[in-house]
Amino acid sequence: MHRGAAHRDSRRGFLGNQSPDSPLSTMGSRPLRPIGGLPGHLPIDGLPRGFSRMLSPKNSHQGPPRPMLLDFLAQLRLSLILAGLLGGVLHGCGQGPSGAPGPATRIAVGSGFDADVMELIGQLADAVDAAPLDPDLRVSLALAFEANSLWEEAEAAWDAALGFDPDHGLWITHKAAALSERGATLExxxxxxxxxxxxxALDAARHRLGRLQIQLGKDELALATFGEVVRRQPIAYNALIGMAEALNNLGREAESKSACERALKLNATYKRAHYVLGIALRGLGRLEEAERELALGADSKERFLNDSLTVKLNSYRRGYGARIQDALDLVGTGQAQRAVPLLKKLLESHPTDRVVLVNLGVAQISVGNNSEAIEVLERALVLDPNDFAVLINLATAEGALQRLPAMLKHSQQAVRAAPNVSATYYVRAHAYMQSGRYGEAYTDLKKAAALDTDDARYPLEAAGCAVRLGRKRDALELYAAGLRLQPAHLPALVAMGALANQLGRRSVAEDAYRQAVALQPDHERVLALGKELGLR
Structure with a gap:
């Protein structure tokens, strides 16, 4: 459950985070949020998932620059791969031994795929076998495999299509996507x-090429590649973000910030733009702004440029997993209201499926439909009364509706079901706080902090409880522990400064005040603390 240090500025977990405009408070001010990490995250299996960390060449562990000989060998290898790739196509990939087109690629019967995926692939494969010389049918079959993330089958099907036209750039682009997804990066x-x-003119290929160049640490090349896309398509916001990522990796955060801001003017809902902007702001030392942007961009996904096959590709998305993924994508882009009907439709064909029920409950909570969320989550609870993911989400929805006895009951069940999961104690602590039982909330928050030593919320909210309980020295230590994890937490800095002053810890108070001033010098609570300390 521990996160990488690179993401300690960002909040994760099962509950809500405080907006930049919230009142200054470190305890109980944030609404509960559904299980599954950051806002808008739907776990595909209904279980909590950690914050996904983007490893860029700048923050990964790389060795020293390679000697020229190795660079030459790498280029030679690429040339051989390219020759092999084109040679395979030119010499009849996807053809039978006599040079005639081979049979359609199929999925093995009993392979465990959804029935509607099997039906779609079967129909398209039958059409190919009935008209083996029709390249359009081959393309349709390849797109169907690609749309349902069957990458090895997609690669084989694209090979068969390329047997008809080895120099079709768009088809090669789609085969390359399959190669990339299955890990054949150099190919x-x-x-x-x-x-x-x-x-x-294939900007879709150019955009994907830039992504691979970033993965390989070729940031200067990636910057030029994305820059060419933007030159050709000035409104390509996702290519601007590709440029911004490369600029961050090159230590050019100010330019990255400008590129992100341009992208957000074109599409304010693009979560990855917020995430990359957060990285840039952190590099510029603007930590509070960075924290806000990283939270807004958490769990973001890359959006690739469309091409002339995109509409047809999307029309072939089928199956349980694809629909769940569609819901994830909708919630991840701030469109949870569109995920709800999608999941309701899926529930019609899977009425007792725990994953669908949990994800529908999460989506309903995300749009504020807490009563509806409770209804579906109670159905999921019947399937497994000890499912802590269901119990936490249920308690979250009940808390939002001030159904405190039910919230407390289900959060207690969650703790019993998963006593080693910090989030269960966190949810129960909020149930206790909403009931005015701060001693029990304090104990639960201390337990959560012991289980997950990387989450700043636990010690900071425990500090707030300690203040209410009159345990001021304990509170001061807890504020210090939380701020070590999240140094730019302005409410905690102000609270710690005021508390330290009350306890006669003048140097601690002044240090907290200086840090708060560096973040927001004109904030009313920062100004008030300065006057209290006689520094204004």
């Missing part, structure tokens, strides 16, 4: 480069 890189040689 994908060569294929994208070949696609652009054949058709320099």
């Amino acid at each position: 994908a890189l060569a294929a994208y480069q070949r696609a652009l040689e054949l058709d320099p």
